[in-house]
Amino acid sequence: MRPPLMIFAAGLGTRMRPLTDHLPKPLIEVGGQTLLDRALALGRQAGVARIVVNSHYLGCRIAAHLAGQEVAISDEAALLLDTGGGLRRALPLLGQGPVLTLNPDVVWTGPNPLAALIAAWRPDMEALLMLVPRDRATARVGPGDFALDDAGRISRRGDVVYGGAQIIRPDLLAGIGEAVFSLNRAWDLMIARGTAHGILHAGGWCDVGRPEAIAQAEALLAKDAPHG
Incomplete structure (x- = not known):
């Protein structure tokens, strides 16, 4: 399986x-590399x-940064x-x-989260989210996002944090009437159907959402x- 990747x-x-x-935030550097380049490398x-x-x-700064690379831009x-x-x-750029x-404003250590998602994906899933235990979520502000049951299904209000990486079937998006909406809308529909799943990231994770989180x-x- 080689799915396409959308970077927000x-x-x-x-x-x-x-x-x-x-x-733009994705062009902020962490450890000598932009957040966007870290996401592209993953x-x-x-x-x-x-x-x-x-x-x-x-957006012109994003376009200039990506010039010459095999990356398509969805202009909003x-x-x-x-x-x-x-x-x-x-979706027309991503295919079927x-x-x-992937959210670029996080830093991962340990196993590649995208590779781990691909390896864990099953045809009966509509979404598979990469999750981080709240006590290992560096620079995270606020409580956890989800709970994870023994079958790997997610539900709201628990002690794990959405890490900003997932695989999702986008079919449900066509039925949402608004032009502007969060993927939380799709996740809630999938949670109700029992088709939203999660796995835990085995490495480190940091939310680079505020200037002090860079350090x-x-x-x-x-x-x-x-x-060495």
């Missing part, structure tokens, strides 16, 4: 101000079929569509079947780096 790079980055006053290492990146805020300059609307808009999605992410990367 269209957000306004308001929590990262003033760093994002003139720079996709390429996992052997994805193709990569699509959406853009809105300072006219209207920021949120994750659900953005994924639906990008299940899609990987925490770099410390996590340094801890994971090989020492």
Whole structure:
């Protein structure tokens, strides 16, 4: 299985101000590499079929950064569509079947989360989310997002955090009337059907959502780096 990958790079980055006053959040550097390049590297290492990146805020900077690379851009300059609307808009570029999605504003250590999702995917699933135990979710603010049962199904309000990576069947998106909507809408429908699943990331994870989290992410990367 070689699904395509959608990287969500269209957000306004308001929590990262003033760093994002003139720079889109995916182009902020952590450990000498932009968040977007880290996300692209995960996709390429996992052997994805193709990569699509959406853009809105300072989209010209995203386009210039990706120039010359085999990456398609789903332009949301006219209207920021949120994750659900953005994924639906990008589907003609992504193709048919299940899609990987990745939020670039996190740092991962340990096993490649996209490769782990591909390995764990089953045909009876509509969504498979990569989750992180709340007590290992570096720089996370707030409680967990989901609970995970013995069969690997997710439900709301638990002690695991959505890590920002998943495989999802996008079929349900066609039935949502709004242009702008979150993937939470699709997840809730899938949870009700018992087809939303999750697995736990075996490595480290850091939410790079605020300026002070950059140092925490770099410390996590340094801890994971090989020492010779």
